Amino acid sequence: MSNKSQSSVEVHNVKAVNAADGRKFYKKREPIYPKRVNGQWRKIKWIAMIVLLGIYYGVPWLRWDRGPFLPDQAVLVDFEGRRFYFFWIQLWPQEVFFITGLLILAALGLFFVTALFGRVWCGYACPQTVWTDLFIAVERWIEGDRNARMRLDKAPWTWDKVRKKVSKHIVWLFIAAATGGAWILYFHDAPTVAANLFMGTAPVTSYLFLGLLTFTTYTLAGTMREQVCTYMCPWPRIQGAMLDNDSLSVVYRHDRGEPRGKHKKGEPWDNRGHCVDCNACVAACPMGIDIRDGAQLECINCALCIDACDSVMEKVNLPKGLIAYDTEANSIRRQMGDKPVFRFVRSRTVYYATVFILVSAVMLYALVNRSSLDLNVIRDRSPNFIQLSDGAIRNGYVIKAINKTGEARTVTLSIDGPESMALTGLGVAAHDGVVDIEIAPNAVRAVRVFATMPKGVAKETNDLTFNLVDPEDGSRRSAAATFAGPKS
Amino acid sequence: MTTPKTNKQDVDKVTGVETTGHEWDGIKELNNPLPRWWLNVFYACIVGSVIYWVLMPAWPGLPGIGGYTKGTLGFSDRANVSKDIAQLQAERAPLAAKLSGADLNTVEQDPELMQYAFAAGEAAFKDNCATCHGAGGQGVKGYPSLADDVWLWGGTLTDIRHTLEVGIRADHDETRYSQMPAFGRDGILSAQEISDVTDYVLNFSGNSDAGAEALSRGQEIYAVNCVSCHGDAGLGDRTQGAPNLADAEWVYGGSKAEVMTSISRGPFGVMPAWAGRLDSSTLDALAVYVHSRGGGE
Numbered sequence: 001m002s003n004k005s006q007s008s009v010e011v012h013n014v015k016a017v018n019a020a021d022g023r024k025f026y027k028k029r030e031p032i033y034p035k036r037v038n039g040q041w042r043k044i045k046w047i048a049m050i051v052l053l054g055i056y057y058g059v060p061w062l063r064w065d066r067g068p069f070l071p072d073q074a075v076l077v078d079f080e081g082r083r084f085y086f087f088w089i090q091l092w093p094q095e096v097f098f099i100t101g102l103l104i105l106a107a108l109g110l111f112f113v114t115a116l117f118g119r120v121w122c123g124y125a126c127p128q129t130v131w132t133d134l135f136i137a138v139e140r141w142i143e144g145d146r147n148a149r150m151r152l153d154k155a156p157w158t159w160d161k162v163r164k165k166v167s168k169h170i171v172w173l174f175i176a177a178a179t180g181g182a183w184i185l186y187f188h189d190a191p192t193v194a195a196n197l198f199m200g201t202a203p204v205t206s207y208l209f210l211g212l213l214t215f216t217t218y219t220l221a222g223t224m225r226e227q228v229c230t231y232m233c234p235w236p237r238i239q240g241a242m243l244d245n246d247s248l249s250v251v252y253r254h255d256r257g258e259p260r261g262k263h264k265k266g267e268p269w270d271n272r273g274h275c276v277d278c279n280a281c282v283a284a285c286p287m288g289i290d291i292r293d294g295a296q297l298e299c300i301n302c303a304l305c306i307d308a309c310d311s312v313m314e315k316v317n318l319p320k321g322l323i324a325y326d327t328e329a330n331s332i333r334r335q336m337g338d339k340p341v342f343r344f345v346r347s348r349t350v351y352y353a354t355v356f357i358l359v360s361a362v363m364l365y366a367l368v369n370r371s372s373l374d375l376n377v378i379r380d381r382s383p384n385f386i387q388l389s390d391g392a393i394r395n396g397y398v399i400k401a402i403n404k405t406g407e408a409r410t411v412t413l414s415i416d417g418p419e420s421m422a423l424t425g426l427g428v429a430a431h432d433g434v435v436d437i438e439i440a441p442n443a444v445r446a447v448r449v450f451a452t453m454p455k456g457v458a459k460e461t462n463d464l465t466f467n468l469v470d471p472e473d474g475s476r477r478s479a480a481a482t483f484a485g486p487k488s
Numbered sequence: 489m490t491t492p493k494t495n496k497q498d499v500d501k502v503t504g505v506e507t508t509g510h511e512w513d514g515i516k517e518l519n520n521p522l523p524r525w526w527l528n529v530f531y532a533c534i535v536g537s538v539i540y541w542v543l544m545p546a547w548p549g550l551p552g553i554g555g556y557t558k559g560t561l562g563f564s565d566r567a568n569v570s571k572d573i574a575q576l577q578a579e580r581a582p583l584a585a586k587l588s589g590a591d592l593n594t595v596e597q598d599p600e601l602m603q604y605a606f607a608a609g610e611a612a613f614k615d616n617c618a619t620c621h622g623a624g625g626q627g628v629k630g631y632p633s634l635a636d637d638v639w640l641w642g643g644t645l646t647d648i649r650h651t652l653e654v655g656i657r658a659d660h661d662e663t664r665y666s667q668m669p670a671f672g673r674d675g676i677l678s679a680q681e682i683s684d685v686t687d688y689v690l691n692f693s694g695n696s697d698a699g700a701e702a703l704s705r706g707q708e709i710y711a712v713n714c715v716s717c718h719g720d721a722g723l724g725d726r727t728q729g730a731p732n733l734a735d736a737e738w739v740y741g742g743s744k745a746e747v748m749t750s751i752s753r754g755p756f757g758v759m760p761a762w763a764g765r766l767d768s769s770t771l772d773a774l775a776v777y778v779h780s781r782g783g784g785e
Contacts, residue, residue, distance in 0.1 A: 383624045390736065396635070446603060
């Protein structure tokens with residue numbers, strides 16, 4: 001496997017799982033044993049993992065005081081109460097377009113980042129990558145690095161092998177259950193539901209989702225790993241549309257590396273490439289591929305092969321970056337003898353950034369101008385209007401007054417319309433042409449109100465506006481409506 | 489497993505993969521391997537469907553025998569719906585009981601109870617009342633509007649609740665009852681007399697263009713035949729369901745011909761007594777709903 005008498009570089013006996021000459025129909029999955037690497041990209045991946053997992057597991061425990069009538073969880077999707085709480089923002093079901101906007105922003109952000117830096121999402125931030133990375137770290141911690149794991153799998157079943165395998169799967173299942181458990185915390189009061197989960201008194205749906213997500217985490221990150229990216233995920237297919245010749249991706253520099261060959265210490269580097277064919281890049285790859293075969297569907301751009309190659313280059317006293325973040329255009333430029341150029345400002349990235357900023361601005365505007373009060377008016381259509389005994393014309397409306405604050409308030413409803421029009425309500429006090437409506441905290445109150453016009457004044461359609469005003473804080477909402485009368 | 493037929497002669501140069509021989513405008517389909525787990529999922533689905541046949545209702549019976557295979561789990565959509573309805577009624581029971589016990593006049597001030605009564609009343613109204621009174625209670629000719637401020641038998645919540653319970657000219661001991669004679673059909677008044685009294689009645693609301701002579705003839709006839717129920721000024725009498733003849737509302741139409749028809753034939757509108765057909769809390773809900781249509785007193 002290694003030959004240290006001739007070279008300081010360890011040579012790995014490894015072959016890419018997708019090598020062209022090894023392809024067969026109905027091929028079984030070839031086990032991949034990613035080797036541990038050290039380097040700047042690995043460091044960034046560790047930090048990304050800690051931050052992302054920290055957010056996922058930690059956020060449900062953050063508290064946020066909203067007063068006595070509302071939950072104090074900072075981020076809470078409250079299906080039972082039909083509310084979404086996000087720190088100082090509280091969304092009602094009818095405001096779900098903010099979530100849609102957020103998804104649009106996420107998609108645009110993904111497009112933008114992909115156009116700029118290639119598959120950084122796949123390589124650093126995708127849950128599949130992060131959890132797989134974590135599961136591989138556990139595997140390495142219990143069973144040892146690449147060679148030890150390969151030996152262990154080939155070895156006959158001994159007590160030691162059983163112990164290692166069982167403890168690995170137990171730790172995996174523990175992480176998977178914690179992942180499923182943390183998901184539940186986003187939908188209920190976290191401390192309560194966490195206690196209930198252990199006591200066996202949580203809702204059945206909680207256990208169902210806990211079980212489902214434990215299962216998916218365990219299988220996707222533990223046993224399926226790279227197959228998820230290669231066969232199941234649609235993103236590798238779609239992202240081709242975001243990439244162009246100037247997009248960054250992890251590239252093996254053919255111009256510098258070829259012709260490759262084994263290298264003994266002290267040999268000259270003339271008339272040969274810098275690649276010493278040690279296969280360190282293949283051994284490190286969690287997807288089990290050979291980056292030197294060029295851009296491939298399977299490559300998630302995790303940059304671990306860069307770290308693997310850089311440490312080899314260091315040993316043989318050559319400059320780093322034989323495998324590096326580079327662009328297609330640059331590799332052509334190098335072959336032509338030109339200097340590499342990185343063009344981040346391109347029409348593609350400008351478009352994505354512009355649309356991203358535009359959507360953000362619209363959403364921010366909508367968010368800032370959200371009122372703590374809302375008003376919906378539904379006019380009776382059957383009957384369209386009613387003639388009273390004295391010939392006056394009356395229209396009925398259902399007013400839905402919405403109080404988005406955590407305190408009870410009394411708001412006044414008035415109308416702007418023809419001067420002779422009078423407003424009355426059912427079960428609410430009317431005075432001086434306005435109606436007082438009490439609304440409970442964080443609630444909707446439906447009130448039936450009537451607008452009446454004296455005989456002979458109403459046209460077939462008359463415009464009016466309902467105004468809902470909170471006299472205390474001055475917040476107001478208006479809704480346009482019509483008043484129907486008889487055909488003249 | 490048989491290996492799918494491939495075109496050994498045609499190997500894609502870039503990938504080194506054989507093609508299936510399918511070609512569309514020069515685009516060839518490569519014969520790449522299908523992942524093993526995918527294939528296994530396919531087999532698992534086949535096994536799953538067989539298990540499903542055993543557990544769930546699946547196959548229709550043979551011709552002539554009928555029925556279907558019921559499955560060992562005993563699953564039935566029909567039974568589930570019955571269970572859901574029972575559960576729904578159980579969930580609504582506390583509010584229904586609260587409504588039954590409440591003073592109807594306070595319901596409209598209580599948002600929670602009002603919301604329940606309105607929704608339950610609306611559903612019951614559409615099932616039972618809308619056929620005659622219209623979807624929004626607007627009424628049609630011969631069937632009074634429930635949305636305006638004209639009430640034959642009273643428009644307070646208590647009055648409406650009572651009318652619903654006992655009906656009008658219905659099969660109930662305490663039903664609201666009255667009968668206007670068929671002045672024309674039964675030969676009490678002649679056609680000319682009916683015309684004259686119609687002019688007089690229409691004059692209450694200023695809708696008659698008859699001369700003073702006809703009106704004075706009509707006044708005499710009115711004083712003898714009509715005044716006991718409809719009153720001197722034609723304002724009606726709610727204790728016997730006699731409509732106000734001086735307002736703008738006409739259940740059976742307000743043109744001269746229509747009023748003459750009413751006097752000649754004697755209207756006899758009927759509404760069933762709902763006590764016994766609908767439970768007490770539904771009647772409460774209906775009363776609140778009808779009261780909320782716009783004309784409630």
